Amino acid sequence: MPLFGNSLTQLAWWKTYLTPNKYSHDQIPDLSGKVAIVTGANSGLGYATTVALAAHGARVFLACRSQERAQEAIDNATAEIKAKYPNAPTPQLEFLELDLNDMNKAHQAAQEFLKKGLPLHILVNNSGIMNCPFALSADGIETQFAVNHMGHFVFTMGLLDKIKESQPSRIVILSAIAHEMTPPSMGGIDFNTLNDPTKADNWDRYARSKLANVLFGKALARRLANEKVWVNIAHPGIVKTNLSKSTKDSMGESLGKLIDVVSSVTAMTPEKGALTQLYLATSPEVENKDIRGRYFIPTANEIQPTAESRDEELQERLWTFSENLAREKVKA
Numbered sequence: 001m002p003l004f005g006n007s008l009t010q011l012a013w014w015k016t017y018l019t020p021n022k023y024s025h026d027q028i029p030d031l032s033g034k035v036a037i038v039t040g041a042n043s044g045l046g047y048a049t050t051v052a053l054a055a056h057g058a059r060v061f062l063a064c065r066s067q068e069r070a071q072e073a074i075d076n077a078t079a080e081i082k083a084k085y086p087n088a089p090t091p092q093l094e095f096l097e098l099d100l101n102d103m104n105k106a107h108q109a110a111q112e113f114l115k116k117g118l119p120l121h122i123l124v125n126n127s128g129i130m131n132c133p134f135a136l137s138a139d140g141i142e143t144q145f146a147v148n149h150m151g152h153f154v155f156t157m158g159l160l161d162k163i164k165e166s167q168p169s170r171i172v173i174l175s176a177i178a179h180e181m182t183p184p185s186m187g188g189i190d191f192n193t194l195n196d197p198t199k200a201d202n203w204d205r206y207a208r209s210k211l212a213n214v215l216f217g218k219a220l221a222r223r224l225a226n227e228k229v230w231v232n233i234a235h236p237g238i239v240k241t242n243l244s245k246s247t248k249d250s251m252g253e254s255l256g257k258l259i260d261v262v263s264s265v266t267a268m269t270p271e272k273g274a275l276t277q278l279y280l281a282t283s284p285e286v287e288n289k290d291i292r293g294r295y296f297i298p299t300a301n302e303i304q305p306t307a308e309s310r311d312e313e314l315q316e317r318l319w320t321f322s323e324n325l326a327r328e329k330v331k332a
Contacts, residue, residue, distance in 0.1 A: 023279040023300035025052055025271075031282065032057035032089065035118050035166075037159075039063040039098060039152065040127025042073040045174070045236055048274035049124055050093065051077045053281070055085040058122065059092035063109060063155075070095040100127055100151025102138035103329045110158025119166035120159055122281050125152045125173045125213075130206050134197040139329045142194050144202075148209035153216060153322045154330060167228035168287060171220065172280045175213035177235045177297065180306050182207040188308045189215075191321050214295060214309035215318045221293030222315075230292055232280040233305070237298035239273035268298065275299045 036053050040046040041062035054060045054077060064070040074093040081091045096113055099105040113120070128148045137146035156171065163169045182188065183204055189211060193199040200208065214233050221231035279300035280286060295305040308314060 019297060019299070019301040021275075021299040023275050023283060025275070025278075028052060028056045028278060028282050029284060030057055034058040034121040035061075036122035036124065036281070037061045037063050037096065037113065037120065038124045038126055039100070039155070042066070042069045044270050045239060045274050045277070046124075046126040047073055047077065048270035049126060049277055049281075051080055052271075052274060052278050053122065054091040054093055055081045055088045056282070057089050059094070059118075061094050061096040061113065063096045063098035063127075065097070065099050067095050067097065098127075098151075098155065100147045100155070101143060103146075103150060103154045103326060104138075104331055106151045106154040107158050107330045110155050113159065114162060120162045121166050121169045123156065123159060123163060123169075123171045124277055124281055125156065125171070126277065127152075128174060128209075130178075131202045132206075133202060134205070136195065139325075140195070141325070142205060144205045144209045145194055145212065148206075149212035149216060150322060150325065152213075154326050156220070157326070164224070164227055164229055169229050170281050170286065171217075171229065171231040172277045173213050173217040173220075173231070173233045174277060175217070175233050175235055175295070175305075176206075176210040178203075178207045179210040179214050179309060180207075182211045182306075182308065188311065188314045189318060191317070211306070211309055212318055214305050215311075215315045216322070217295075218293045218309070218312075219315040219319045222312075225292065228287075230280075230286050230290075232286070232291060232293065233295045234277045234280055235295070235297045236268075236273040236276055238267045239270055240267040273298065276301075 031053060034057070036058045038046050038050050038053070038060060041050045042064045050060050050062060062070045062073060074095065077093055078091045081088050096109060098109040129144055132144055135143045137143050139146065141150060163171065181203065189208055190199070217231055217233040224231055276296050276298050280296060285291070294302050296302050
C-alpha cells in the first residue's frame, strides 16, 4: 500500500500551486441585504468565509452542531470584523443548529431556517470530515459519505425552494482534489458496498464522498439551468485547518506529526483558502459569465474534475440513490 493510502500519492497536487490568484477580499462586492448560510462556520474555512461575507454586509447564519462553539465564533468574528474592517456595518451573525451526521436533524435545520421567513441568497456547503475511522451515522450510513454528502444533500434540498424564490442566488459545494483518488475498483461509487468496511480504507471513503460532492453539484446545476441560481463546486486547496485531525489516529503519531510539519510550510491560511468559495458565492463574474456546474481550485481557477465526476449517468445514479435514501430515513 502506498504511504498515504491506495491512491493518495497519485493526486496532482501541483494543480493548486501553479495557478494564479484571481480573487481577493477587496473584490467582494457589497452584500447588504443578502442572507447567507455557511455550514461548519465555527472554524477554519467556514469561519473565514463567514467573516468575509458578514464584513461586506451579509446576514450570515452559522450552521453548526454546537451552539457554544458557534457563539464563540460569532464573538470572535464580530471582534475581527470591527478590527479589520472599521467601515463595515455591524455584523449580523446568528446560530443555526445543524448536525450533518443525522439526516432528520439536517432536515429539521432547513425547516428551522424556513420558519424565519427570510430569503436565502447564498448557501455555502463548507462543512466536512476527512480520513475518519470507519463508523456509521445516525442513519446507518458510513460517516464520511453521510456527513460530506447526504447531510448536505438533505439540507440543500430542504432549502432549495427558498433559494429559488430568492434568486439571483448561489450554492457553493466544497469538494476536494481528493475526488481524483477514488479507486477504479469502486466504479465511481459502488452504492452496494458503502457500508462495508472491508471494501475501502479511510482515504478511499473520503475520496468517494468528495466525488459525490462534485457529482451532486453538477446534477443540481443541471436541474437549475433555467433559474437564476448558480451552483458551482470548489476545492479550497491545502489549508491549515483541523480537518486532518483524524490523520494521527489512522497513520500513527509520528507520520501524523510529519504531515503537520509539511502542512505548516505548504498550506494556505483559511483566509486565503476561502477565496475560491467566496469567488463562487459573491463575484458578479459568476452571473455575468453564467458559470454553472463548474469546478474551481485556488484561487478562483476553473479546471476539469475527473471524467468520473463528469459522467452524467453516475450523477443521476447518485441523485436517485440520495433521494431514495432521504425518503427512507427522513421523517417529514
